[in-house]
Amino acid sequence: MMQFGVFTVGDVTPDPTTGRTPTEGERIASMVAIAKAAEDAGLDVFATGEHHNPPFVPSSPTTLLGYVAARTERIVLSTATTLITTNDPVKIAEDYAMLQHLAGGRVDLMLGRGNTGPVYPWFGKDIRDGLELAVENYALLRRLWREDVVDWSGKHRTPLQSFTSTPRPLDGVPPFVWHGSIRTPQIAEQAAYYGDGFFHNNIFWPTEHTAAMVDLYRRRWEHHGHGPAETAIVGLGGQVFVRPRSQDAIAEFRPYFDVAPVYGHGPSLEEFMATTPLTVGSPQQVIDRYAAMRDHVGDYQRQLFLVDHAGLPLEVVLEQIAILGEEIVPALRRELAAGRPAHVPDAPTHATLVAAAGGGRDATVHAPADAVTGASPEPVAR
Amino acid sequence: MSAATPEIRRLLVVSAGLRQPSSTRLLADRLRQAVLAAAAARGLALEARTVELREHARDLTSMLLTGTPTPAVDQLLGEVAATDAVVLVTPIYSGAYTGMVKDLVDLLPDGALDGVPVLIGGTGGTVRHALALDHTLRPLLGHVHAVVAPSAVFAATEDFGGTGEGAASLARRIDRAASELAALMVGRPARRARDPWGVTDLADLLGDG
Numbered sequence: 158m159m160q161f162g163v164f165t166v167g168d169v170t171p172d173p174t175t176g177r178t179p180t181e182g183e184r185i186a187s188m189v190a191i192a193k194a195a196e197d198a199g200l201d202v203f204a205t206g207e208h209h210n211p212p213f214v215p216s217s218p219t220t221l222l223g224y225v226a227a228r229t230e231r232i233v234l235s236t237a238t239t240l241i242t243t244n245d246p247v248k249i250a251e252d253y254a255m256l257q258h259l260a261g262g263r264v265d266l267m268l269g270r271g272n273t274g275p276v277y278p279w280f281g282k283d284i285r286d287g288l289e290l291a292v293e294n295y296a297l298l299r300r301l302w303r304e305d306v307v308d309w310s311g312k313h314r315t316p317l318q319s320f321t322s323t324p325r326p327l328d329g330v331p332p333f334v335w336h337g338s339i340r341t342p343q344i345a346e347q348a349a350y351y352g353d354g355f356f357h358n359n360i361f362w363p364t365e366h367t368a369a370m371v372d373l374y375r376r377r378w379e380h381h382g383h384g385p386a387e388t389a390i391v392g393l394g395g396q397v398f399v400r401p402r403s404q405d406a407i408a409e410f411r412p413y414f415d416v417a418p419v420y421g422h423g424p425s426l427e428e429f430m431a432t433t434p435l436t437v438g439s440p441q442q443v444i445d446r447y448a449a450m451r452d453h454v455g456d457y458q459r460q461l462f463l464v465d466h467a468g469l470p471l472e473v474v475l476e477q478i479a480i481l482g483e484e485i486v487p488a489l490r491r492e493l494a495a496g497r498p499a500h501v502p503d504a505p506t507h508a509t510l511v512a513a514a515g516g517g518r519d520a521t522v523h524a525p526a527d528a529v530t531g532a533s534p535e536p537v538a539r
Numbered sequence: 540m541s542a543a544t545p546e547i548r549r550l551l552v553v554s555a556g557l558r559q560p561s562s563t564r565l566l567a568d569r570l571r572q573a574v575l576a577a578a579a580a581r582g583l584a585l586e587a588r589t590v591e592l593r594e595h596a597r598d599l600t601s602m603l604l605t606g607t608p609t610p611a612v613d614q615l616l617g618e619v620a621a622t623d624a625v626v627l628v629t630p631i632y633s634g635a636y637t638g639m640v641k642d643l644v645d646l647l648p649d650g651a652l653d654g655v656p657v658l659i660g661g662t663g664g665t666v667r668h669a670l671a672l673d674h675t676l677r678p679l680l681g682h683v684h685a686v687v688a689p690s691a692v693f694a695a696t697e698d699f700g701g702t703g704e705g706a707a708s709l710a711r712r713i714d715r716a717a718s719e720l721a722a723l724m725v726g727r728p729a730r731r732a733r734d735p736w737g738v739t740d741l742a743d744l745l746g747d748g
Contacts, residue, residue, distance in 0.1 A: 292744050342738045350741035361607040373736045423604035432609055 159493050160504050161486045162202025163195050163478065164237040164394070164461040167215035170468040173416045178468075184214050185221070187471045191464075192225045194475050196232040198482025204235040204267065204461060209243075209276050212418070219252040226260035233506065234260055237358070237394075237461065238269025238337045242287050243280035245314065246294040250301035250322040257327040262507030267335040267356050267392075268295060270344075286313065288343055295334075295347065302331035305522045321522050328517030333505045335392055335459075340366075342373055349377030349389070354504065356392035357454075360463055361420065363432050364453045367393065371454040388502055392459035393450060396435045399480045403438035409473075410437045417467040440484040447485075448492040456497050458504035460489070546729040548623040550574060552589040555629040555640050562662045564591070566694045567628040570660055573717035574626060581725050590615065592639050599642040612646070619643075620651035623730045624720060625685070627676070628660035631668040631693075635675040636661070644679060648735075652685040655730075656723035658716050660692040669693040686723055690716040 165188055171178040179187065192203040205215045205222065215221055222234040234256070239249060257264045270287045271277075277284040293311050300307050301322040310316035326332070335354035338344030339362065348355040355374040359367040375386035383389070400406035407426065414426045414437075429435050436446045451457060462481065465474040503509070511517045552571045556563030571587050578585040598612040608616065619625070629636040657680055661672045672691035680687050690712065698709040 292741070296745055342736050343741075343744075346738040346741050361605055363607075363610055363613070365610065366613070369736060373738070377738065420605045424601040424609075428601075428609075433607070 158503055159457070159490060160201040160233070160459040161481070161489065162200045162204060162233070162235075162459070162461050163191060163464055163481075164202075164204035164206070164235075165191060165215075165465050166206045166463070167208065167213050168418065168466050169212040169214060170418060170466065172468040172470055173412050175470075181214050187465070187474070188215065188221060189225055189228065190471060191474060191478065192232065192234075193228055194478045195482075196229045198478050198486075200232065200478070200482060200486060202233045202235055202459065202461060203229075204237040206237050207240050207271075208273065209279060210273055219256045222264070223256055223259050226256070226263065229263075231263070233263050233265060235264070235335075236266045237356075238267045238271070240271045240276070241268040241294050241298070242270045242290040243276050243282050244294075246298040247301060247314075247317070247320070247322060249294075250298050251324075253332055254302065254322065254324050254326050257332055257507070258324055262327050262330075262511075264507070265333040265335065265505075267337045267354075269337040270341075282313070288341065289313070291344065292347065295351075299331075299351070302326050305520075323522065325520035325522055327507065327520075328511050328514075329520035330507065330510045330514050330517065332507070333510060335390075338370070340370075342370070345370055345374035346377050349374050349383070350381050352378070352381070352383040354390035354392060354458070356394070356459070356461075358394035359434055360394045360396045361433055364434070364450075368453040371457075375455065385500070387455055387498065388500060390459075390502070390504055391454060391457035392461065392504070393454065393457060394434070394461055394463065395447060395450075396433070396463045397443045397447075397477070397481075397485075398437045398464075399440055399443055399477060399485070401439060403442055406437045406439065413467040413469055419466075421467075440480060440488075443485050444488045444492070447489055451493060456493070456501045458502070547584045547586050548578070548724060548729055549621065550578075550585050550587040550624050550626065551618055551622040552587060552626040553592055553628070553643070554589060555592040555627070555637050556662075557593055557630060557637065557639075559593075561630075562694065562696070562699060563628050563630050563660075565699065566660050566662055566692065567626060569713055570626045570628065570658060570692065570717060573713045574624070574658065574720055577714070577717040577721035578724065581721050583721065583724060585724075588618070590618075592643060596639050596642075599639065599646060602646055603642060608646075615643075616647060616651070617735075620648050621730060621732045622655065623727070624724050625652070625655060625657045626660065626720070627657055627680075628662070629676065631661050631663040631671045634668070634671055636671075636679070640676070641679070644683060647683065650684075650733075652680065652683045654727070655685050656688065656720050656727065657685045658688045658692070658720040660694070660716075662694050664696055666693070666695045666697070669695070688716055688719040688723060690719055692716045 169184045195203050205218050207218050209216050218236050270291050307320050335356045336344050336348035337356040357367050357370050375389045378389035379386045398410040436443045464477045552567050554564045554567035598609040602608050629640050659672050659676050677687050692712050698705045
């Protein structure tokens, strides 16, 4: 079954209709409320961005997601994106394994290179190494989750000798990884090479571009021996604003669109709707637009919607999530299930990954006895 | 050169005139004709297309603001990145090329004009602006590694009138510059379209392939 969810950038933006700007505390609380509302509305995924500059608040995704995990039961927690370039891959391995344990496996993550130039120097990196960092860091991250003891040396991080990343992944199974890229074919290749998911955040891009990126990923997936192209794991972004009557949706959203930080003062709302997946209108218009996405990219696994940016007040965002859950997502589930070939897989979850691994196992690495901790118990036979 | 049937080269003429009709377009059309003739004289098969940049001006601005090309701009940028030669003609405003030209160059994909022969032309009210092309447009194109023909063609309003020295001199300058561009093209193999979706096998990047 297709997964549907919401992803948030976590921007602190004035509401252009009132001039009021939320505090950071209010914005963080709103992200938690949005995640909770998404679960209550029957959505499958909540994903947060990672940013290290104002006006964005989510610098620490696993802290946010750990808190959300404690207040939710079912929804999958993810990122959009986790910065594989400027974060230490060792810390990513540790943080997300910890989150996996706390969230009972309801965790995956989407890796990205980030879109803010100065983040690289702030974290001691060079933006010109972006792609190289993504390749080297992820190769190390995979080993840290899959090998109990890692000896490693590379170009961009201090070498590791006899290093064990703790905690070990829940049930011995690392979280599923999506690779997000808008315009870099080499990242689609990276996702395909490992048999990981590929997410195209297409919210500012024409469908033709999205289709070409996904097609490349699918071809390379098959090339690397993971199965037929149509079995690759694809996710797409989306952006909607919905009211029962389309003219009400447009009238209400236009003031937010016109001055939005990313595309404000540029193309008109009508032009942007024509050339990108932004759909402002009635529930049926959203259903029609997004049910047609698979005509361009093939049957896919995950659809995330951006609903909470540009200063939209929380109560409006929560209404949007409720409409998604009541009207739009159930209809899309029906439409996209129809005619979906049986061999097209669902997005992997912790449960399916554990099953594919032949069952869960405790992966705890017990240290030898030392003067501080004393003797560790013998590991249970696997 | 061994091919019996010469490969067809592509010439992209970009006119950055703002008015319609525009003297910039008039100069662009004359340069286009002269380049076609000069290429034919050297045995080059040339296919030319002229773009009015003003038709893309709003889309270029939108792309600067959002980072996203409209389909029309996407096609234009792709055409620049695939052409064998360019004729670029701009009005001179405030001592330099117009902002539209800079927008286009700013948005070109990496390497789009790398080694590509370019003939530059400009228009202005008086001959006092004649060196603006060499002082502003030539260095801009140098930055993106284009090979700019030695002669830049500047046409002042008076060059379009009469039968005097001005008009005759413009015709000579056009022919000379066109001949230079054609000569640059002769020395360069037909451009192969770069596959924008080409990738390196990750195994090779990881060094364990």
